[in-house]
Amino acid sequence: MNKVTTTTASLLLVAVLVAGGCERPPVDSEQLGYRGTGMVQITNPRLAATPVSIPEPIPAVSSAGPKAGDIYQNVQVLGDLSVAEFTRLMTAITEWVSPEQGCNYCHNPANLASDDIYTKVVSRRMLQMTQHVNASYQSHVGATGVTCYTCHRGENVPAMIWTEQPAPRAAAQFAGWRDGQNLAGQPGVAYASLPYDPFTRYLNDTETVRADVRVNATTALPAGTSDKDIKDAEATYALMMHMSDGLGVNCTYCHNSRAFASWEESTPQRVTAWHGLGMVADMNDVYLAPLASTLPENRRGPLGDAPKAYCATCHQGAAKPLNGAQMLVDYPSLSGR
Ligand code: HEC
Ligand code: HEC
Numbered sequence: 001m002n003k004v005t006t007t008t009a010s011l012l013l014v015a016v017l018v019a020g021g022c023e024r025p026p027v028d029s030e031q032l033g034y035r036g037t038g039m040v041q042i043t044n045p046r047l048a049a050t051p052v053s054i055p056e057p058i059p060a061v062s063s064a065g066p067k068a069g070d071i072y073q074n075v076q077v078l079g080d081l082s083v084a085e086f087t088r089l090m091t092a093i094t095e096w097v098s099p100e101q102g103c104n105y106c107h108n109p110a111n112l113a114s115d116d117i118y119t120k121v122v123s124r125r126m127l128q129m130t131q132h133v134n135a136s137y138q139s140h141v142g143a144t145g146v147t148c149y150t151c152h153r154g155e156n157v158p159a160m161i162w163t164e165q166p167a168p169r170a171a172a173q174f175a176g177w178r179d180g181q182n183l184a185g186q187p188g189v190a191y192a193s194l195p196y197d198p199f200t201r202y203l204n205d206t207e208t209v210r211a212d213v214r215v216n217a218t219t220a221l222p223a224g225t226s227d228k229d230i231k232d233a234e235a236t237y238a239l240m241m242h243m244s245d246g247l248g249v250n251c252t253y254c255h256n257s258r259a260f261a262s263w264e265e266s267t268p269q270r271v272t273a274w275h276g277l278g279m280v281a282d283m284n285d286v287y288l289a290p291l292a293s294t295l296p297e298n299r300r301g302p303l304g305d306a307p308k309a310y311c312a313t314c315h316q317g318a319a320k321p322l323n324g325a326q327m328l329v330d331y332p333s334l335s336g337r
């Protein structure tokens with residue numbers, strides 16, 4: 001081989017690698033819709049194999065004997081548990097939320113009944129939120145449900161949360177007004193040059209969520225029936241980027257891309273996702289946002305709001321959080337039933 005063909009061959013090789021999206025084969029593809037509809041889920045087995053560690057369940061204890069509500073002074077949510085069950089749950093949440101700091105992350109050791117430490121007040125609300133999600137959103141979480149570990153995974157604050165963001169100053173006025181988009185380094189929308197905060201708009205308020213996400217025209221010509229413009233469509237796409245990235249799936253996990261709006265051609269997972277949108281808005285609106293006044297300044301966002309949940313908070317890159325691990329079954333007091 002002479003020098004020219006060697007160079008050509010190496011350039012070709014580079015071109016193939018670059019065009020291949022930099023992912024070394026093999027990749028798995030699974031057909032989700034009818035043949036020819038392009039509804040294929042592509043996964044990389046090397047990345048999908050990333051294991052998630054799940055704490056061993058603590059052995060069950062007796063529900064007999066006096067109730068926590070009768071023995072302790074300041075138990076407002078878990079009063080129906082036996083003292084043994086109550087202690088078991090305290091041990092579990094310590095492992096899920098503050099394994100390094102232990103009980104004293106939430107408690108004043110001199111007086112366990114005291115609500116002095118803000119983390120205890122936050123945790124009580126977290127207990128209620130967890131019970132509410134498990135009891136009222138079986139349309140989304142099924143019997144799998146969630147525990148503190150689904151979001152926290154041994155961390156004080158879950159790894160994936162969002163807060164409202166200040167409008168960044170345009171770099172030296174060259175970029176002009178950013179209008180809430182094109183900010184590099186926004187992981188929430190998978191680094192897309194789309195609006196970086198579709199969450200305040202769609203995942204904050206139980207009243208306005210869901211129907212507002214829809215932007216496709218329902219008539220051939222603008223007939224005055226839609227008040228949606230390109231800006232609205234961009235916000236929808238930003239939210240969709242978050243949903244795909246948060247679950248580690250393609251758009252075709254939920255949609256047939258020839259008609260994104262069509263429910264008839266969508267997968268059942270899109271219906272689950274639709275219930276999820278309402279669930280997240282409810283969690284943020286009713287439980288998480290109001291905690292702003294309880295949290296210390298360093299836990300709040302740059303605009304002073306409390307950190308909130310989105311799809312990635314529970315899913316963390318998996319189509320089913322913790323790859324579908326069944327943790328709730330061992331902690332029925334969190335089921336809210
Ligand atoms: C992540 C926060 C958190 C951690 C860690 C935690 N607790 Fe609690 N604890 C709470 C909350 C919240 C309550 C109140 C529950 C309620 O209102 O139903 C509580 C209440 C209690 C009470 C009842 C006190 C009273 O008289 O009202 C006891 C006892 C207790 N916890 C023991 C423990 C022990 C022991 C540990 C460590 C193994 C522990 N807790 C770890 C959040 C926590
Ligand atoms: C849906 C996800 C989710 C679940 C489930 C969840 N949390 Fe949280 N938790 C959050 C978010 C988001 C924050 C940050 C916002 C805040 O501090 O209010 C947080 C913050 C906290 C904090 C404050 C930590 C700090 O250092 O400021 C504590 C304590 C806590 N959670 C305890 C719990 C306990 C106990 C449970 C289970 C009963 C639980 N959480 C379940 C999402 C969740």
Ligand code: HEC
Nearest residue numbers: 210211213214215216240241244251254260261270273274
């Ligand atoms: C996990 C499921 C899921 C994934 C993944 C997903 N979507 Fe969606 N998409 C939905 C749901 C649910 C709605 C409808 C929300 C509603 O009706 O309120 C929707 C709505 C839309 C709409 C608006 C349709 C209309 O009626 O106007 C568009 C456009 C869209 N998605 C595009 C995308 C794109 C592009 C991707 C990939 C980047 C994507 N979606 C990924 C679930 C998903």
Ligand code: HEC
Nearest residue numbers: 140141142144145243269272273276277310311314319320
């Ligand atoms: C409070 C935690 C939590 C949040 C937040 C959450 N999910 Fe889920 N989601 C779950 C659980 C748990 C399951 C598994 C249910 C099961 O096993 O049946 C699930 C399942 C799903 C599924 C079905 C997956 C499959 O393969 O069947 C889709 C799709 C989905 N979620 C989309 C979303 C979207 C989109 C969002 C954000 C709008 C979201 N989820 C937010 C907990 C959550």
